[in-house]
Amino acid sequence: MAFRLISSKPSNFRHQTNTDVGNSVAATTLTPPDVTASDYAEKLAIELGAPSVPGLKSDHPAVAWRRAGVDAITGFPDSDPLPAPVALTSAADGALAVLKSFGSAAGLPTTGALLLGERARLTGLTRKGRTAPGGDCHLIDCLDGAIALNLARTDDWDLLPAWLEDDGVDDLNSLQNALAQCSGQEIVERGRAIGLPIALADGIEPTRPWRRLTHFRRREMTERAPVVIDLSSLWAGPLAGQLLVESGATVIKVESVNRPDGARRGDPDFYALMNAGKSSVALDFHNTEDRRVLGALIEKADIVIEGSRPRALRQMGLIAEDWLSASPGRIWLSITAYGRRAPEGEWVGFGDDVGVAAGLSRLMRDAYGAFVFVGDAIADPLTGLHAAAAALASWRAGGGALLDISMCGVIQRIIDWDAAQLDRRDTTVALRARAEDWRGVMERDDAELYPLRAVHRRKIASLGQDNERIIGDLHPC
């Protein structure tokens, strides 16, 4: 099926404005002046109680989109790259600015937008329309709309016959045929109940806060750098941990020997960027002695980062609330797809499907006429940035917090912030006008892409490299 963009009328919407556009773009653009990284940063800083970020300069959303390389992975393969009609790059730049406001800017990336396209540029991903650039997440039509299903875990293919009650489903084609007969709402509910990463493309996911904060006892404010145990894997959690490394924290990555971070098998440069500067401890979570060591490590930590469903760690005897109650000033940074509450705390989600759940593909449909993925697992880097900023803000304020970060909530927060600037009389018309305008901005920009960050592979700890030193420190004798 050929994909055609909604025909674009000659734009009546372009005016001369004096916006903060990048230096090589002509200023004949319509850019609602409120959709800026500066505005995003200011609001986020207030919400987090972080220092204010005065006079933040950053590139126009469409310019940053292109220079971060996210344009190349958004759209259909045989059509032009598309800008998302929402200022995701400005949110990334703004969140990074908040993180930098705490003082240690030196090792942090130059722009937040850079992080959105980093993995795709390192691995040479391309835009695939209704399949995410990574190749595992698919937008598939059902009876009454479309769903996104992420099959990044090969074991999830085994769930499909039971999910659809159809033994014949064993490839993408049979999956598409079976789903064409299903109601989206029902099939998404059923899929979530059995642990599939799945979302409705045009349904409205209830808006949930990006950060649910439960207070525990604080300690006195401190300038001391925190000790962080990072139990997370893949992208959002490790990125948050790495941003904390660059902000001065001591971060120990703790992995299961049986089930180490899957990203170790992915692109080594990307893995290096997400984990540079962390020590590595590997433990057998099924072994009693190793479980004791894990408990002792966490006992000495100021911040725990984890990206598991709440019950997974509870089944291992790690109870966030107990740990937070045991000593003042601790921070538990939980990063999940939809937050920790029931029932959504049981749902699985990854960066691509969660972006769809939050409404990004619906916005693409509204702006361009077809559901299509936005970027590469885009909820991951945006969540990593927000999570790090939230954790650091809490640490500086004396800690004592369970930070329940929802990836879907982060994207919803950005969409809501952005939509507040759109013309409310007819948001679809406003969205299309903006999309058309931003495509022009993108096309006229011919500057170099943002330089990729330097990769220092020597800073990468091999699995369990620091076991002896760190576990030895636990019981000095």
Next chain:
Amino acid sequence: MSIPVKAGMKLHSVVCSGQIMVLRAPAGELDIACGGAPMAAAEPAEKTALDPAQTAGVLVGKRYVDADETMEFLCTRAGEGTLSVNGVPLDIKQAKQLPSSD
């Protein structure tokens, strides 16, 4: 009590709160039990007594397999009974390998 089993079928324990979904099963009939009693297609109105020798429990979200992995079940609600098929207890399947990217 053996019953025909199909992928997607839900089964309820009659001795505890346990619930499972059949993910894969060989053709033919199976005797699927929880806590020593055959599991039912519908939630029983009243629970019967749990066999005290069959209390390994089922954990929500875990997959259960037989020794040869010819069949696989997903626990959709936790319970106290031991899952067994044709009298042989099932084991927890090793956690899913994490993807290398998402």
